[in-house]
Structures are given as C-alpha cells and as structure tokens.
Amino acid sequence: MTSLDTFRSETRAWLEENCPESMRTPMPEREMPWGGRNASYPNPDTKVWMDRMAARGWTAPEWPAEYGGGGLSKEENKILQQELAAIKARPALTSFGLWMLGPALLEFASEEQKKKYLGEIIRGEIRWCQGYSEPGAGSDLAGLQTKAEDMGDHYLVNGQKVWTSYADNCDWIFCLVRTDTTVKHDGISFLLIDMDTDGVEARPIKLISGASPFCETFLTDVKVPKENLVGELNKGWTIAKRLLEHERSMISGMGMGAGAASMGGMEVVAKESFGTDGEKIAEPSIRNAIADHKMDQQAFGLTLKRASEEAKAGQGLGATASMFKLYGTELNKRRFELLLDVMGTQALGWEGDEAFDKRELAVTRSWLRSKGNSIEGGTSEVQLNVIAKRVLGLPDA
Amino acid sequence: MALVLTEEQTMLRDMAKQFFTEQVPVTNLRQLRDDKDQDGYDKQVWQQIVELGFSGILIPEEQGGTGFGPIGLGIVMQEAGRTLAASPLYSTAILSAGLILAAGSEQQKAALLPQIAGGELLMAVAIEEGPHHNPKQIAMTAEKDGDAYVLSGDKRFVIDGHIADKLIVVARTSGAAGDDKGLSMFVLDADTDGVEITRTHMVDSRNAANVRFDNVKLSADQALGGIDAALPELESVLDLGRACLAAEMLGGIEAVFDSTIEYLKERKQFGVIIGTFQALKHRAAEMFCEVEICQSVVLDALSALDERRNDVPRAASLAKARLGDSARLITNEGVQMFGGIGMTDAVDVGLYLKRARVQAQMLGDTNYHRARYADLGGY
Ligand SMILES: Cc1cc2nc3c(=O)[nH]c(=O)nc-3n(C[C@H](O)[C@H](O)[C@H](O)COP(=O)(O)OP(=O)(O)OC[C@H]3O[C@@H](n4cnc5c(N)ncnc54)[C@H](O)[C@@H]3O)c2cc1C
Numbered sequence: 001m002t003s004l005d006t007f008r009s010e011t012r013a014w015l016e017e018n019c020p021e022s023m024r025t026p027m028p029e030r031e032m033p034w035g036g037r038n039a040s041y042p043n044p045d046t047k048v049w050m051d052r053m054a055a056r057g058w059t060a061p062e063w064p065a066e067y068g069g070g071g072l073s074k075e076e077n078k079i080l081q082q083e084l085a086a087i088k089a090r091p092a093l094t095s096f097g098l099w100m101l102g103p104a105l106l107e108f109a110s111e112e113q114k115k116k117y118l119g120e121i122i123r124g125e126i127r128w129c130q131g132y133s134e135p136g137a138g139s140d141l142a143g144l145q146t147k148a149e150d151m152g153d154h155y156l157v158n159g160q161k162v163w164t165s166y167a168d169n170c171d172w173i174f175c176l177v178r179t180d181t182t183v184k185h186d187g188i189s190f191l192l193i194d195m196d197t198d199g200v201e202a203r204p205i206k207l208i209s210g211a212s213p214f215c216e217t218f219l220t221d222v223k224v225p226k227e228n229l230v231g232e233l234n235k236g237w238t239i240a241k242r243l244l245e246h247e248r249s250m251i252s253g254m255g256m257g258a259g260a261a262s263m264g265g266m267e268v269v270a271k272e273s274f275g276t277d278g279e280k281i282a283e284p285s286i287r288n289a290i291a292d293h294k295m296d297q298q299a300f301g302l303t304l305k306r307a308s309e310e311a312k313a314g315q316g317l318g319a320t321a322s323m324f325k326l327y328g329t330e331l332n333k334r335r336f337e338l339l340l341d342v343m344g345t346q347a348l349g350w351e352g353d354e355a356f357d358k359r360e361l362a363v364t365r366s367w368l369r370s371k372g373n374s375i376e377g378g379t380s381e382v383q384l385n386v387i388a389k390r391v392l393g394l395p396d397a
Numbered sequence: 398m399a400l401v402l403t404e405e406q407t408m409l410r411d412m413a414k415q416f417f418t419e420q421v422p423v424t425n426l427r428q429l430r431d432d433k434d435q436d437g438y439d440k441q442v443w444q445q446i447v448e449l450g451f452s453g454i455l456i457p458e459e460q461g462g463t464g465f466g467p468i469g470l471g472i473v474m475q476e477a478g479r480t481l482a483a484s485p486l487y488s489t490a491i492l493s494a495g496l497i498l499a500a501g502s503e504q505q506k507a508a509l510l511p512q513i514a515g516g517e518l519l520m521a522v523a524i525e526e527g528p529h530h531n532p533k534q535i536a537m538t539a540e541k542d543g544d545a546y547v548l549s550g551d552k553r554f555v556i557d558g559h560i561a562d563k564l565i566v567v568a569r570t571s572g573a574a575g576d577d578k579g580l581s582m583f584v585l586d587a588d589t590d591g592v593e594i595t596r597t598h599m600v601d602s603r604n605a606a607n608v609r610f611d612n613v614k615l616s617a618d619q620a621l622g623g624i625d626a627a628l629p630e631l632e633s634v635l636d637l638g639r640a641c642l643a644a645e646m647l648g649g650i651e652a653v654f655d656s657t658i659e660y661l662k663e664r665k666q667f668g669v670i671i672g673t674f675q676a677l678k679h680r681a682a683e684m685f686c687e688v689e690i691c692q693s694v695v696l697d698a699l700s701a702l703d704e705r706r707n708d709v710p711r712a713a714s715l716a717k718a719r720l721g722d723s724a725r726l727i728t729n730e731g732v733q734m735f736g737g738i739g740m741t742d743a744v745d746v747g748l749y750l751k752r753a754r755v756q757a758q759m760l761g762d763t764n765y766h767r768a769r770y771a772d773l774g775g776y
Contacts, residue, residue: 302694303693356553394672
C-alpha cells in the first residue's frame with residue numbers, strides 16, 4: 001500500500017467514526033456552519049462536526065499545520081474531499097475567512113498575525129466579512145474613500161462601506177481604507193477591524209429575494225490598533241487584488257449547479273412538468289434547452305478540471321479566476337432562468353404552504369439571489385475587461 | 398482522465414504544427430482552388446504526411462502504423478485545421494482505417510491497413526443519403542442474391558469520394574430506415590461496374606462526391622464486419638470521426654481567434670486602435686472563454702476514446718455540438734471585426750467561415766448532437 005492508500009483508509013475510518021449522521025443529510029440554509037462569536041446552532045451536530053474537523057485542521061486542509069491547518073498535500077486533500085463527498089458530508093465550516101482572507105494572510109501577513117488570525121478562522125471562532133465596496137466605489141473599487149488617519153498609536157477610521165455580506169452577523173471585517181489621498185491605487189491599505197469596536201455599525205439592506213444578507217457598514221471615528229495593518233502601508237491594493245482572485249474562484253464553483261441541485265435533475269422536473277413522450281420530455285424546445293444547458297455545464301466542469309490539471313503540471317491557463325467567475329456565474333443565472341421555464345408558475349410562489357412546497361419556494365428565492373452572482377466579486381463586465389486587458393493584451397482607451 | 402498532453406503528445410503537436418504551418422499554409426488550399434485542381438489535394442503534401450507517419454496514426458505498428466491513437470490523431474487534425482490543410486487524412490486514415498480496425502477480418506486488415514499507412518491506398522466512406530447526417534435512417538439496400546449482394550441507390554456528401562481507390566458503403570441488408578438492426582458495410586473498388594462517382598464542389602473548396610450504385614454486385618467476402626450488425630461499430634468509428642472533426646474545427650477557430658485579436662491591435666479608426674473599444678473587447682473576451690471551453694471538450698472526447706471510456710458517445714456529441722456552435726460564433730465575429738476587408742477573398746477569415754459550416758454538417762450538426770446528447774441522458 002502506498003502512503004496515499006493508507007491515508008485514504010485512515011481518513012475513511014475516521015470520518016465514519018466522527019461525522020454525525022445528521023451531517024450526512026442535505027443542508028438547509030439555516031444550518032449553514034458560519035461559526036463566529038454569535039453563532040447559533042439549530043442543529044447541535046453542526047458544532048460537533050465543526051469542532052472535530054477543526055481539531056484535525058481539516059476545515060483548512062492545505063494550510064500549514066503550524067497555524068492549525070491540516071498540513072495536507074494537494075493529493076491528500078483531494079482524497080479527503082472524495083471521502084467527504086462519498087458520505088455526502090456537509091461542509092464543516094463555511095466562511096469568508098477560509099475562502100478569502102486566510103489565503104491572503106498566508107501570503108501577506110506577519111508571523112504574529114498569521115498565528116492569531118488563522119487559528120481563529122480554522123476553528124470557526126471568528127466570522128469575517130469583507131469591507132471593500134462603498135457607495136461611490138463599486139467596479140471602480142480603487143476609488144474608495146473610507147479613510148484611516150495615522151494617530152500615532154492607532155488609526156482613526158471614518159467612512160462607509162456597502163453591500164457588506166453578513167456584516168450584521170460578523171465579528172471582524174477586513175477593510176480597504178485610504179491612507180493616502182494624493183494617489184489612487186497606491187494610497188490604499190488593508191486593515192483588520194474588530195466590529196465590537198465603538199463606532200462600527202452594520203444596517204441590513206433588504207434584497208429582491210426578500211432576504212437581508214448584506215448591510216451598509218458605517219465606520220465613525222473607529223480606533224484601530226496599528227498592528228492590525230496587513231502588509232505595508234499603502235500597499236493594500238496588491239493584497240486586495242489577490243484576495244479577489246480567491247473570491248472569484250470560490251464564486252465560480254456556482255457554475256456546477258450546487259445551488260439548483262435541491263430540485264433534483266432538471267430533466268426529472270421537466271418530465272413531471274411537461275409529461276413524457278416515450279423516454280423523452282414531451283416538450284421538444286425544453287428538452288433542447290436542457291440538453292444545451294447540460295452540455296454547457298459539462299464543458300465548464302471539464303475546463304475547471306483541465307485548469308487544475310494544468311496547474312499541477314505547472315502550465316498556466318492565465319487569468320483563470322476571471323474567466324471562471326464570468327462563465328460560472330452566467331451559467332448559474334441561465335440555469336435558474338431555465339428552471340423557471342421548466343417549472344412554470346410553480347417556481348413563482350412567494351410564500352404560504354398550500355400552493356407551493358418548500359423546495360419550490362426556495363427555487364424562487366434562489367433564482368432572485370442568482371442575479372447577484374454576476375455582480376458580486378466584480379461584475380461580468382469587469383471580468384471581461386480583465387480578460388481583454390490581461391489575457392488578450394488589448395490596450396486601454 | 399487526462400486533460401493535459403503528455404510529453405510525447407506535446408512533441409507530436411509541435412512537429413505537426415511546424416509541418417502544417419511551413420509546408421501546408423492556407424495558400425496551399427488557395428492554390429488548389431484557383432488551379433481547379435482535379436484531385437483537390439496536393440499529392441506531394443500527402444507524401445510528406447505519410448512520411449511523418451500521420452496516415453498510420455490509428456494503425457498498430459505490426460500493420461505499418463505508428464499506433465499513436467486517438468489523441469495523436471486529434472492533435473494532428475487540430476494543426477491541420479489551423480491552416481485549412483486539405484488531405485485525405487479524414488476519409489482514409491480516420492474513418493476508413495477506423496472501420497477496418499473495428500470491423501474488418503484479419504485478412505482485410507492485413508490487406509488494407511499497411512497500404513493505408515503507406516499512403517498507397519485512398520479510401521472513402523459512403524454513408525449519407527440526405528442533406529442531414531443520420532446513419533440510422535440509411536435506406537439504400539444491398540439485396541442478397543444467392544451468395545452475393547446487389548447494391549442499388551445513391552449516396553451523397555462522400556468525402557474524398559472522387560479520389561478514393563476503394564469505398565466503404567453502408568447499406569441495408571434488412572429492416573427499414575430507422576431500424577437499429579439491418580445495416581451492413583461492404584468494401585469495393587471505386588471502379589467496380591455500376592459505380593458512378595460525381596465530384597461535388599463545396600463552398601469550402603474541399604472534396605466530396607455523390608456516388609450512384611446501379612446494381613453493383615458484391616461477393617460475400619466484401620462484407621466488412623457482420624451482416625445486419627454494422628451499427629455499433631459504425632457508431633463507434635463515427636464518434637472517433639466526430640472527435641477528430643471537433644479537433645480540426647478547434648484548430649480553425651483558434652486560427653480565426655488569433656488573427657482577429659491581432660487585427661484588433663493593429664487597425665486604427667477615430668485615431669485609436671479599434672481594440673480599445675469596449676464593444677469589441679468584451680466580445681473578444683467572450684470568444685476567449687469559448688476557445689478555452691472548446692479545448693476542454695475536444696481533449697475530453699479524445700481521451701474518452703483513448704481510454705475506451707463508456708461515455709464516448711456523450712463526449713463525442715458534446716464536442717461536436719459545442720464546436721459547431723462556437724465555430725459559428727467565432728467565424729461570424731471574425732468577419733465582423735475585420736470589417737469590409739473581412740468580406741474579401743484576400744483575407745483568410747472567409748475561408749475559415751466556409752470550412753466551418755461544412756465541418757459542422759459532417760457527421761452531424763449541433764442539432765443532431767444535442768438531440769443525441771439528450772437521448773443518451775435519457776430525457
Ligand atoms: C449579493 C452581493 C454580495 C456582495 N457582497 C459584498 C461584500 O461582502 N463586500 C463588499 O465589499 N462588496 C460586496 N458586494 C458588492 C459588489 O462587489 C459590487 O456590487 C460590485 O463590485 C459592483 O459595484 P456597484 O454595485 O457599485 O456597481 P457599479 O460599479 O456602479 O456598476 C453598475 C454597472 O456598470 C457596469 N460597469 C461599471 N464599470 C464598468 C466598466 N469599466 N466597463 C463596463 N461596465 C462597467 C457594471 O458592470 C454594472 O453593470 C456584493 C454585491 C452583491 C450583489
């Protein structure tokens with residue numbers, strides 16, 4: 001047996017022993033394991049599962065063990081993910097800390113910062129949100145105005161962030177702040193702020209889906225210790241961009257359709273909705289549309305796979321994050337529009353349990369939520385700009 | 398599954414790229430077209446292709462080939478597609494060699510394969526009977542007459558039919574159009590009595606023929622594979638053909654894409670390079686994504702064949718359907734972004750546009766493969 005085989009059998013045995021039964025069932029939205037100081041656990045197994053995985057560092061499998069990560073190689077992590085998938089295990093921890101901030105800290109933070117923050121993320125103790133966008137700075141993110149003044153022993157932060165996802169439930173916020181007003185990109189710094197600090201206030205904003213997962217975040221005379229600066233002063237833009245790549249990669253996973261999976265296969269729903277003609281969906285235009293969509297999805301999945309194989313082989317696909325973010329989110333939006341065509345009025349219920357079942361109501365809300373996919377993390381138009389400039393080398397006007 | 402090329406495959410690609418770029422550039426096709434060349438391909442080029450071993454890529458070494466397999470074949474076709482190289486590779490080295498390998502008797506293999514690898518024998522496969530690919534709908538009959546068979550009917554769009562020394566014909570020995578069972582394949586000399594071959598001139602300046610069979614008598618040993626049972630083997634080789642066509646189409650769209658991007662960086666209007674216009678930039682970036690997607694589906698179809706995976710039909714249909722769509726998009730965008738000059742015969746983009754539409758029809762267009770993909774998915 002190779003060491004990877006041993007790793008697989010040991011992992012399988014450990015998961016069998018340690019993954020609670022209820023953590024092997026589909027996850028309702030309200031049981032998402034976001035962690036944090038104010039987390040509530042409607043299903044107590046969620047916390048048990050999180051703690052057990054965190055103790056092995058397996059909430060962050062490839063992060064170095066010295067910071068509390070799993071210290072696994074890519075191959076080992078792949079095995080771990082396969083074994084988790086095999087028992088349909090829920091994620092033990094979902095968090096912006098894991099997906100976005102952590103990878104950036106590993107690259108840019110000081111040793112003390114890594115020791116402090118990475119461990120908290122891995123154990124799900126601190127829930128992070130992202131303070132990038134401002135009312136006047138969306139696509140043109142570097143136009144941000146929230147400023148941090150050097151007061152000797154601390155920074156004094158004033159300004160407003162917006163579209164801050166989950167800010168009202170988060171503990172800390174990683175912020176882009178202006179530390180030099182005379183230049184644009186070179187006047188931005190990357191600052192970590194405890195949201196319990198006086199002067200931080202998050203107000204939820206209601207979305208078209210009816211939910212309020214994001215906020216306006218006001219920062220008024222907030223005192224931030226100087227050691228909370230990541231990287232050098234005025235060098236925050238580099239960190240910001242790298243973090244966006246992690247964010248875009250994460251978002252592009254949507255292309256594979258996990259969000260719509262709760263309805264089962266689209267073709268199954270269509271057969272119920274339109275009836276069948278032999279094996280075929282009775283409505284040919286819907287059958288064609290579904291086949292087109294599935295081909296797009298398979299092609300996208302193959303491209304993700306090719307990119308990861310090429311990365312391993314040391315060949316770069318270049319600007320992959322932007323391409324995948326663009327394609328994956330547009331694909332996800334098309335998927336929900338198609339699901340609406342397939343389900344007809346059953347996908348247009350708002351509330352009440354007489355006419356619509358839970359899954360149908362969830363499709364309505366998810367369809368609305370999917371519209372944000374091509375906006376958050378940089379809009380589709382911005383991704384097209386990035387590809388045109390960085391990959392194709394087309395000049396600016 | 399491998400979606401990256403091995404070192405050996407990369408070497409083959411570099412060799413093929415260099416060969417087609419240097420020895421068979423697009424001017425080669427223009428010359429054949431403008432000279433109204435009788436054969437529609439360059440014999441000298443074919444000789445070089447044979448010497449490089451490309452004609453024997455599918456064929457095992459014992460039978461004179463190189464045994465590089467489907468990925469190797471796809472790589473060569475992609476590079477050929479980049480320069481619109483016209484050669485008998487597709488009809489002889491892919492479809493015919495594929496069918497003989499899949500269905501032929503030991504005797505047929507020994508007689509035909511070394512000649513194919515050696516470039517001495519050109520073959521063509523007669524399948525289509527209507528304007529749309531649909532092998533199950535084949536109606537032409539081969540009626541049993543004692544120990545022999547008598548072929549009657551018309552085939553069309555027989556690629557390289559006018560230059561073939563031998564033909565492989567798919568015909569019905571029983572059943573009716575639409576039946577899975579009842580199809581058989583036969584090998585015959587192109588100059589057999591009762592065979593009438595008419596070259597057709599297609600928009601892509603490449604070569605096809607209509608073939609009329611008027612009571613053509615065949616002996617039982619001319620059957621290729623089992624009587625009434627050709628469809629499975631035929632389909633498996635058609636899938637190989639589809640994947641290779643998709644690879645050739647990929648080469649074509651890469652060429653159009655590259656030259657379009659170059660043009661966007663050169664051409665000035667309103668005092669600036671047109672590549673600075675966002676309306677064009679965004680469409681260029683979308684084409685980039687399409688090309689990447691196309692590379693993935695083509696490689697996957699070829700590796701499915703290489704690894705004899707059981708999802709070959711699905712992978713081949715995906716590749717052929719996707720490339721049909723993308724080639725239409727990218728060749729149309731290419732012409733548009735070149736502006737007026739894109740409409741002229743002097744610029745290559747029009748040649749790629751024309752070739753792409755013919756390739757799209759070969760062995761099934763996007764509509765055909767979308768429907769097949771849905772059938773395979775059970776919906
Ligand atoms: C669901 C959701 C969650 C989010 N979560 C967060 C978060 O947690 N933290 C955070 O900081 N931000 C978050 N955002 C904000 C998001 O990053 C911004 O909304 C996004 O960057 C776009 O900025 P904007 O809304 O100001 O739109 P604008 O920049 O005003 O864009 C308006 C339109 O103009 C187009 N446009 C703008 N510039 C160009 C250009 N140069 N070329 C072509 N077209 C252009 C855009 O593509 C868009 O269509 C979230 C957004 C959403 C929808």
